[in-house]
Amino acid sequence: MRTTRILMVIAAISLGAGLYLTFTSPTDRLQGEFTRIVNIHAPSMWVAFLAFGVTALASIMWLIFKRTAWDRLAEASVETGVIFTATGLFTGMVWGQAVWGRAWDWADPRMASTAVMFFVYIGYLALRKAIPDPIMRARRSAILGAIAVIQVPLVYFSVNLFRSLHQTQSIRPDGATMPDAMVVALLVNFVAFTLLYVALTAARIQVAKAEEERAAETVPAGDAVTTPMLSEVEDV
Amino acid sequence: MSFWDQAVEIARVDLQVERRIGDVLRIILPFAVVALLVFPLALGIDLAAITRIGPAVFWAIGVLFGMQVALRQAADDRPERRDLYALLGVDPAARFVGRSMSGSLLMLGFLLALMVATLLLYSPRLPEGWPIPAAAAILLTSIGLTELGTLAGEVTAGLRNRTALASLIVAPLAIPLVLGGAQTLESLARDTGILPWLLLLFATDLALAVAGVGLARPIEEASR
Amino acid sequence: MRLEPVGANVTLDEAGVSLGGLVVLRGISLSIGPAEVLGIAGPNGSGKTTLLRLLATLARPDQGSGRVLGATLGTAEVYAIRHDIGLIGHVPALIQELTLRENLQHAARLAGEDVSRIDRALRVVGLEAAADRKVGQSSHGMLRRAETARLLLTRPRLLLLDEAFSGLDISARELIDTLVERSVSAGGSVVMVSHDATQLASRADRIMHIASGRIEAAA
Numbered sequence: 001m002r003t004t005r006i007l008m009v010i011a012a013i014s015l016g017a018g019l020y021l022t023f024t025s026p027t028d029r030l031q032g033e034f035t036r037i038v039n040i041h042a043p044s045m046w047v048a049f050l051a052f053g054v055t056a057l058a059s060i061m062w063l064i065f066k067r068t069a070w071d072r073l074a075e076a077s078v079e080t081g082v083i084f085t086a087t088g089l090f091t092g093m094v095w096g097q098a099v100w101g102r103a104w105d106w107a108d109p110r111m112a113s114t115a116v117m118f119f120v121y122i123g124y125l126a127l128r129k130a131i132p133d134p135i136m137r138a139r140r141s142a143i144l145g146a147i148a149v150i151q152v153p154l155v156y157f158s159v160n161l162f163r164s165l166h167q168t169q170s171i172r173p174d175g176a177t178m179p180d181a182m183v184v185a186l187l188v189n190f191v192a193f194t195l196l197y198v199a200l201t202a203a204r205i206q207v208a209k210a211e212e213e214r215a216a217e218t219v220p221a222g223d224a225v226t227t228p229m230l231s232e233v234e235d236v
Numbered sequence: 237m238s239f240w241d242q243a244v245e246i247a248r249v250d251l252q253v254e255r256r257i258g259d260v261l262r263i264i265l266p267f268a269v270v271a272l273l274v275f276p277l278a279l280g281i282d283l284a285a286i287t288r289i290g291p292a293v294f295w296a297i298g299v300l301f302g303m304q305v306a307l308r309q310a311a312d313d314r315p316e317r318r319d320l321y322a323l324l325g326v327d328p329a330a331r332f333v334g335r336s337m338s339g340s341l342l343m344l345g346f347l348l349a350l351m352v353a354t355l356l357l358y359s360p361r362l363p364e365g366w367p368i369p370a371a372a373a374i375l376l377t378s379i380g381l382t383e384l385g386t387l388a389g390e391v392t393a394g395l396r397n398r399t400a401l402a403s404l405i406v407a408p409l410a411i412p413l414v415l416g417g418a419q420t421l422e423s424l425a426r427d428t429g430i431l432p433w434l435l436l437l438f439a440t441d442l443a444l445a446v447a448g449v450g451l452a453r454p455i456e457e458a459s460r
Numbered sequence: 461m462r463l464e465p466v467g468a469n470v471t472l473d474e475a476g477v478s479l480g481g482l483v484v485l486r487g488i489s490l491s492i493g494p495a496e497v498l499g500i501a502g503p504n505g506s507g508k509t510t511l512l513r514l515l516a517t518l519a520r521p522d523q524g525s526g527r528v529l530g531a532t533l534g535t536a537e538v539y540a541i542r543h544d545i546g547l548i549g550h551v552p553a554l555i556q557e558l559t560l561r562e563n564l565q566h567a568a569r570l571a572g573e574d575v576s577r578i579d580r581a582l583r584v585v586g587l588e589a590a591a592d593r594k595v596g597q598s599s600h601g602m603l604r605r606a607e608t609a610r611l612l613l614t615r616p617r618l619l620l621l622d623e624a625f626s627g628l629d630i631s632a633r634e635l636i637d638t639l640v641e642r643s644v645s646a647g648g649s650v651v652m653v654s655h656d657a658t659q660l661a662s663r664a665d666r667i668m669h670i671a672s673g674r675i676e677a678a679a
Contacts, residue, residue, distance in 0.1 A: 093356055101359075102283070102359045103355075103356040103357075103359060104356055104357045104358070104359065106276050106281050106283065106286060107281055107283075112273060112276075112277060115269075115273055116270070116273060119266050119267075119269065119270045119273075122262070122266045123263075123266065125262070126258075126262040126263050126266070129258065129262060132596065159277070162277065162280075224587075224589045224590035224593065224602070225586050225587065225589075225590055225599075225601060225602055225605065226586040226587075226588060226589060227586055227631050228584060228585050228586040228605070228631055228632070228634065228635040228638075229583055229584045229586070230584070230634060230635065230638045232580065232583065232584045233584055233612065233638050233639075233642055234642070235580055235584075236577055236580050236581045236584055236609075236612040236613065237569065237570060237571070237572035241569075241572075242570055245566065245569045245570055246570075249555070249558070249562075249566050252557075252558070252562075253555065253557045253558065256557045257557060314551075315551075316549060316551045316552065316553040317553060317555060319516070319518050319547065319549065319553060320553035320554075320567070321570070322517075322518060322542055323516065323518075323542050323543070323545050323546065323547055323616075324542075324543060324567055324570045324571045324614070325539075325542050325543025325570075325571060325572075326570050327539075453536065453539070457520070460518055460519060460520065
């Protein structure tokens with residue numbers, strides 16, 4: 001509990017610093033103010049990959065050790081990862097609309113493959129939601145988590161291959177040469193987003209624990225029933 | 237309890253159950269958006285083509301995946317629930333109307349979300365003043381598609397492969413809805429008058445409503 | 461519009477039912493008067509449940525005829541009397557995703573009953589503490605109690621119980637007995653079926669034995 005709170009505070013402070021640098025660093029001549037969006041876009045995408053990587057690892061660990069903690073970590077990490085993927089996709093679309101006049105840049109394969117990855121983990125969460133039994137849920141989602149980590153790189157590879165056959169020019173918010181101040185801002189944001197990921201995942205694990213405890217406190221099915229009040233039947 | 241009270245109560249509980257299961261939001265909508273993503277990948281990067289096919293892909297995917305919305309798990313009455321409704325004195329027509337109300341609301345939300353995704357992914361070129369005709373077309377299509385899906389769901393209630401079977405029955409019957417929906421914007425772009433298409437949609441909705449209410453009792457008995 | 465029964469609440473005359481090409485019931489004739497409890501005993505697969513569904517107007521006779529609460533079976537007349545029939549079947553007729561209380565509220569609203577009576581009904585059946593559990597988290601006994609509460613609310617004139625006492629503890633069985641007594645004292649008819657004739661012996665005014673879809677003996 002305490003550790004989570006401390007993590008939150010540290011994440012908040014570093015995010016504040018990142019945000020400050022984002023708005024004080026110089027901008028690119030061609031893209032103007034929209035350069036700044038890279039400070040949210042790129043760290044979000046990094047955290048998304050980190051989160052899904054952690055999920056894959058936690059899934060495999062669950063399959064080996066069958067410890068509830070691994071399942072909680074997998075679940076928490078997917079939820080955080082999905083939020084950051086959505087943020088990354090959204091900022092990418094805002095940038096595309098502003099600079100390019102099209103929200104979706106089909107010429108950049110990363111956009112499509114990131115979206116596919118996003119839906120893989122939306123499916124993962126839907127699967128979890130559909131299984132009430134905790135052990136069965138952990139087992140099946142660990143299997144899917146492990147399959148996803150094998151399949152997602154293939155998705156990336158296939159989409160990249162597809163793109164190389166349809167070579168077109170594209171400018172992205174990241175990748176261009178940047179002035180030093182922009183690089184510093186970006187680095188600070190990478191650190192801040194990573195800390196935020198750790199804090200959010202830890203908090204989500206706390207919630208999962210609390211939910212499990214609450215479920216365990218519920219009176220067993222039989223005990224919830226009291227003796228019928230037969231004498232009151234006529235009052236109904 | 238009056239006919240309308242029963243219909244509203246059934247719609248209310250239907251939405252409550254959907255909120256708890258989340259089939260539409262958690263499963264069907266993401267699946268449909270993935271389908272939107274697959275088309276351009278299959279087509280190859282041709283931005284002009286992607287822009288052009290946007291609305292067509294929306295209607296095709298909207299109708300096909302809309303069937304899944306209409307046939308979602310929450311709308312599947314297990315036999316014991318059908319019996320319960322019968323013995324509570326629920327008018328089978330009220331059940332159809334209630335189901336159509338809750339389903340249309342979900343379908344409308346589904347199609348609107350899909351429309352936003354299409355706008356973002358395909359950047360389609362849209363004629364001036366498109367939002368109101370598009371909203372009207374989507375609303376009327378939602379109602380028709382839900383009525384059709386509800387009827388097909390009843391005809392296939394309790395059968396194996398229900399979802400696929402009902403989709404097979406509905407897809408060809410949904411042609412007027414696809415045409416009406418797609419041609420509304422097409423006519424707006426060509427300035428040839430959108431009214432015939434909106435009327436086609438309205439007439440389809442009305443015909444299906446009459447069929448649903450009129451056939452409610454035979455349908456109710458068909459599963460016995 | 462309520463159709464008043466003449467004499468008996470239920471009559472069947474040589475009624476037969478086929479399901480999926482199989483003859484399940486044949487030549488069934490019986491009559492049940494007001495304030496009468498009829499027990500039907502028979503082995504598994506003898507057609508007990510189908511007979512109960514025929515009486516509930518949920519199955520239609522393809523031979524012979526029958527009248528339930530004044531409505532001729534197999535005609536549209538049954539729509540007018542269905543709300544007067546209460547059934548406890550094998551599978552609880554409850555919506556999985558709702559709580560027990562929400563299920564009762566739904567049923568009460570659809571039946572046009574006063575929702576404010578639900579709390580009292582829950583207390584009477586001993587479900588006050590468990591009312592906010594979802595159906596999926598409830599035991600067999602809790603679901604039976606919830607169904608009993610529903611029947612207390614809707615006060616059916618024809619009460620049909622399909623193995624309703626199986627798997628229940630004493631207090632739950634007493635509860636269903638009380639439901640039966642209340643129904644009888646209001647002039648209603650009750651039909652209970654079971655594979656176990658001893659369950660029926662103390663409860664029914666009359667017991668019929670059914671085998672292979674035919675009535676074998678009446679006691």
